[in-house]
Amino acid sequence: MANVKCNPDLVRERAKCSFDVNELIHLIDGGENATKEKRHFEETIFSVKELQDAVPEEYLSHKDRYENAVRKATILRDVCREYMKKYNYKPNRFRVGHGVFKDVSPFLLHDGMFVATIIGQGTPEQQAEWLPKAENMQIIGTYAQTELGHGSFIRGLETRATYDPKTEEFILNNATLSSFKWWPGGLGSTVNHCIVVAQLFINGKSYGIQPFIVQIRDLNTHKPLPGVKVGEIGPKMGFQTANNGFLGFENFRIPRMNMLMKNAQVLKDGTFVKGMNEKLTYGTMVMVRVGIVGDCSLNTSLAATIAVRYSAVRHQSKIKAKEPEVQILDYVTQQHKLFIAIASSHVFRNVYSWLSKSYLNVMKDLAQGKQDHLPELHATACCLKAVCSRDAGSVVEECRLACGGHGYMTSSNLPLVYGFTIATVTYEGEQTVLLLQTARYLVKAWLAALQGKVLAPSVSYLSDWLKNDNVRWQNTPEGIVKGFQHVAAGKVKAAYDTIQKYIKLGKDYEDAWNLASVQLMKASEAHSRSILCEVSWGEVIRTSASPNLLQVLKQLAQLYLVYWTLETSGDFLVYSNISKDDIAILREKYEELLAAIRPNAVGLVDAFDLRDEILHSTLGSYDGRVYERLMEEALKSPLNQESVNASFHKYLKPLMEKAKL
Ligand SMILES: CCCCCCCC/C=C\CCCCCCCCCC(=O)SCCNC(=O)CCNC(=O)[C@H](O)C(C)(C)COP(=O)(O)OP(=O)(O)OC[C@H]1O[C@@H](n2cnc3c(N)ncnc32)[C@H](O)[C@@H]1OP(=O)(O)O
Numbered sequence: 001m002a003n004v005k006c007n008p009d010l011v012r013e014r015a016k017c018s019f020d021v022n023e024l025i026h027l028i029d030g031g032e033n034a035t036k037e038k039r040h041f042e043e044t045i046f047s048v049k050e051l052q053d054a055v056p057e058e059y060l061s062h063k064d065r066y067e068n069a070v071r072k073a074t075i076l077r078d079v080c081r082e083y084m085k086k087y088n089y090k091p092n093r094f095r096v097g098h099g100v101f102k103d104v105s106p107f108l109l110h111d112g113m114f115v116a117t118i119i120g121q122g123t124p125e126q127q128a129e130w131l132p133k134a135e136n137m138q139i140i141g142t143y144a145q146t147e148l149g150h151g152s153f154i155r156g157l158e159t160r161a162t163y164d165p166k167t168e169e170f171i172l173n174n175a176t177l178s179s180f181k182w183w184p185g186g187l188g189s190t191v192n193h194c195i196v197v198a199q200l201f202i203n204g205k206s207y208g209i210q211p212f213i214v215q216i217r218d219l220n221t222h223k224p225l226p227g228v229k230v231g232e233i234g235p236k237m238g239f240q241t242a243n244n245g246f247l248g249f250e251n252f253r254i255p256r257m258n259m260l261m262k263n264a265q266v267l268k269d270g271t272f273v274k275g276m277n278e279k280l281t282y283g284t285m286v287m288v289r290v291g292i293v294g295d296c297s298l299n300t301s302l303a304a305t306i307a308v309r310y311s312a313v314r315h316q317s318k319i320k321a322k323e324p325e326v327q328i329l330d331y332v333t334q335q336h337k338l339f340i341a342i343a344s345s346h347v348f349r350n351v352y353s354w355l356s357k358s359y360l361n362v363m364k365d366l367a368q369g370k371q372d373h374l375p376e377l378h379a380t381a382c383c384l385k386a387v388c389s390r391d392a393g394s395v396v397e398e399c400r401l402a403c404g405g406h407g408y409m410t411s412s413n414l415p416l417v418y419g420f421t422i423a424t425v426t427y428e429g430e431q432t433v434l435l436l437q438t439a440r441y442l443v444k445a446w447l448a449a450l451q452g453k454v455l456a457p458s459v460s461y462l463s464d465w466l467k468n469d470n471v472r473w474q475n476t477p478e479g480i481v482k483g484f485q486h487v488a489a490g491k492v493k494a495a496y497d498t499i500q501k502y503i504k505l506g507k508d509y510e511d512a513w514n515l516a517s518v519q520l521m522k523a524s525e526a527h528s529r530s531i532l533c534e535v536s537w538g539e540v541i542r543t544s545a546s547p548n549l550l551q552v553l554k555q556l557a558q559l560y561l562v563y564w565t566l567e568t569s570g571d572f573l574v575y576s577n578i579s580k581d582d583i584a585i586l587r588e589k590y591e592e593l594l595a596a597i598r599p600n601a602v603g604l605v606d607a608f609d610l611r612d613e614i615l616h617s618t619l620g621s622y623d624g625r626v627y628e629r630l631m632e633e634a635l636k637s638p639l640n641q642e643s644v645n646a647s648f649h650k651y652l653k654p655l656m657e658k659a660k661l
C-alpha cells in the first residue's frame with residue numbers, strides 16, 4: 001500500500017504517527033507471521049476476477065443481488081477450499097466476506113450455526129454422518145429456531161416433533177401460522193437442510209425443545225420435499241443477501257436418529273433420556289454470542305477507518321478566521337465522535353479474546369461432566385453480547401453522522417455497515433432479553449454475597465462492595481475500574497431491594513421482577529460495562545509492546561474508561577465517592593487524551609489493516625481519493641448511462657405541457 005499515490009493530508013498524517021503501525025497490525029493479528037498469512041490469503045481472494053462485481057450491487061434487483069451473492073459464495077468456497085489445502089491455513093472468512101459480499105453471505109448460517117450445531121449437539125455417530133457432508137458442502141444448511149410468533153421465548157416455540165415408535169420416526173408439524181419458522185438465514189432459496197428446533201412430544205407428553213436435522217429440499221432438483229412449505233421473507237433493513245426464509249411442515253417424517261442426541265436422547269421404544277443439563281440444548285447460541293463480541297470489534301473498525309480517513313481528507317470551516325479551512329479531524333467534537341470508535345474496537349477485541357478463552361474452558365469442563373461455570377459463562381456472554389452490539393451500532397451510526405452528507409451515500413458503505421451491525425443487537429438474543437438473563441444471575445449472586453458465600457470471579461466485586469462500600473475515589477484507571485464495579489454493585493443492590501419492596505407490598509416474585517425490570521436491565525448493563533473496563537484495561541497493561549505503542553494503547557484504553565465515566569457520571573455520583581471536582585478532572589483528562597490521540601488517528605485506523613476491497617468505501621480508501629471516487633461511483637449510476645431518461649418524454653414533458661394550457 002505504501003506506493004499508492006495518496007492524498008497529501010493522509011501522507012502528512014501518516015508521517016506524524018508516533019508508533020510503528022506494523023507493530024500494532026501484528027499485535028492485533030497475533031504475530032508477524034499471522035499478518036503475512038492473512039495478507040497472502042486476502043491478496044489471493046481479491047485477485048480472483050470472478051469475485052469482483054462488474055455492476056455495483058446496489059443497482060441490482062433483489063433477485064439478481066441474491067443470485068450474484070450465491071455465485072460469489074460458491075466461488076469463494078472453492079477458492080478457500082483450495083487455499084486451505086495448499087497452505088494448511090484456516091482463514092477468517094468474515095473479513096473477506098465483507099469485501100466479497102458487501103453485505104453478508106447466503107452461507108452465513110451454514111458456517112456460523114449449522115455446522116456448529118452438528119458439532120455441539122450431535123453424538124459422535126451423528127457427527128460422523130453429517131459433519132463431512134456439511135463441511136464440504138454436499139449438504140447446505142441453516143439454523144431454524146425463530147418462528148413468526150416466538151423468537152425470544154424459545155420454550156414457547158410451537159413447531160412439533162411427535163415421536164412415532166412404530167416407525168421410529170418423528171413427525172414434524174406446524175399447525176398454526178405463528179408456528180412457521182421465520183428468519184433463518186439461507187432458508188429462503190439456498191439451503192437443503194436445517195437444524196429445526198421443535199417441541200418434542202412422546203405419547204402426548206411434552207419433553208421441551210430439541211434440535212433436529214432435517215432435509216427440506218431435494219438434493220438434485222432443489223424442490224421442497226412433499227410436506228415442506230418454504231420461501232423467502234422479503235427485503236429488510238440490511239442483511240439483503242442473507243436470504244432469510246420461512247418454513248412449515250405438514251406431517252413430515254424424519255428418522256429417529258435425526259434428533260441431535262448429544263444431550264437428551266429418545267430411545268427406539270420412545271423412552272426419553274434426560275441430558276446432564278437441558279440448557280445445553282441452547283449451546284450454539286452461547287457460542288455465537290461470544291463470536292458476536294468479536295464481530296462488533298470488526299464492524300466498529302470498518303466504520304472507524306472510513307470516518308477517520310475521511311475526516312483527515314475533508315476540510316470544512318475554520319477554527320481561526322484568518323487561517324485556512326481545517327481538516328474536520330481537528331475539531332475536538334469530531335475527535336469525540338471518532339476516537340471512542342477506535343477505542344471501542346480494541347476493547348471489544350480484547351474482551352472477545354478473554355470471553356473466548358472462558359468459553360473454551362467451560363466446553364472442556366462440560367466434556368468432563370463439570371458444569372459449575374456454565375451459568376457464569378451464559379450470564380457473561382449474554383450481557384457482553386447485548387452491550388457490545390448496541391455500542392457498536394451507536395458507534396457506527398456516529399461515524400456515519402461524522403461524515404456529514406457523504407456518510408449518507410451508499411458508496412460510503414456506512415449505511416451497509418450500519419445495517420449489518422444493528423442486526424446483531426436483535427439476533428442471537430434480543431438485547432433486553434439477554435440483559436435480563438444476566439440480571440437473574442446477578443440477583444442470585446447478590447443473595448449469595450449476602451449469605452457470605454464465595455462468588456464466581458466475574459461477580460466477586462459484589463462481596464468486596466458488601467464488605468466496604470465506602471472506598472475513596474481515585475482518578476486512576478484502576479480507580480475508575482473500581483468505580484464501575486461500585487456502580488454495578490450499587491445498581492444490583494437497588495434492583496434487588498426494589499424486588500423485595502414489591503414483594504413486601506404483596507406482589508408475587510414474577511410481578512415484582514417485572515416491576516423492577518428497568519433497574520435490573522440497567523444493573524446488568526453496568527455489570528457489563530465493569531467487565532469491559534476491567535478486562536480491557538487488564539489486557540492492555542499486560543501487553544508486551546514497544547514503549548511508543550504501549551503508550552498509545554494505554555491512551556485508547558483510558559479514553560474508553562474516561563468516556564464511559566463521563567457518559568454515566570450521574571450513576572457515579574449516586575453509587576461511588578466521586579466528587580464534582582473529580583468529574584471536572586476527568587473532563588480535563590478526556591480532552592488531554594483526545595489531543596494525545598489526534599496525531600495517531602490515521603495510523604491507528606491503518607493498523608486495522610482493512611484493505612480497500614473490504615472497506616468498499618468512497619470515503620475510506622487508503623489513498624484518500626474521496627471526491628474522485630464519489631464522482632466515479634456516481635457516474636456508474638444507470639441513470640448516467642443516457643443523457644435523457646425515458647421518463648422525460650413519458651411524464652415530465654406532458655406535465656410541463658399541461659401546465660402551459
Ligand atoms: C476480532 C475479530 C473476530 C471476528 C470474529 C467473528 C466471529 C463471528 C462469529 C459468529 C458469527 C456467526 C454469525 C451467525 C449469524 C447469526 C444470525 C442470527 C441467528 C439467530 O438469531 S438464531 C436464534 C437466536 N435466538 C435466541 O437467541 C433466543 C433467545 N432466547 C433464549 O436464549 C431463551 O429463550 C432465554 C435464555 C431468553 C430463556 O430461556 P428459558 O428456557 O425460558 O430459560 P429461563 O427460564 O429464562 O432460565 C432458566 C435457566 O436456564 C439458564 N439458561 C438460559 N439459557 C442458558 C444457556 N444458553 N446456557 C446455560 N444456561 C442457560 C438461565 O440462566 C436460568 O438459570 P437459573 O434458573 O436462573 O439458574
Ligand SMILES: Cc1cc2nc3c(=O)[nH]c(=O)nc-3n(C[C@H](O)[C@H](O)[C@H](O)COP(=O)(O)OP(=O)(O)OC[C@H]3O[C@@H](n4cnc5c(N)ncnc54)[C@H](O)[C@@H]3O)c2cc1C
Nearest residue numbers: 143144145146150151152183184185423427428429430432
Ligand atoms: C437479521 C436477522 C437474522 C436472523 N437470523 C436468524 C436465524 O438464522 N435463525 C433463527 O432462528 N432466527 C434468526 N433471527 C431471529 C432472531 O433471533 C430474533 O428476532 C431475536 O431472537 C428476537 O426475537 P423476537 O423477534 O421474537 O423479538 P421479541 O421477543 O418479540 O422482541 C420484541 C420486544 O419485546 C421485548 N421482550 C420480549 N420478551 C421479553 C421479556 N421476557 N422481558 C422483557 N422484554 C421482552 C423485547 O425486549 C423487545 O423490545 C434473525 C433475526 C434478524 C433480525
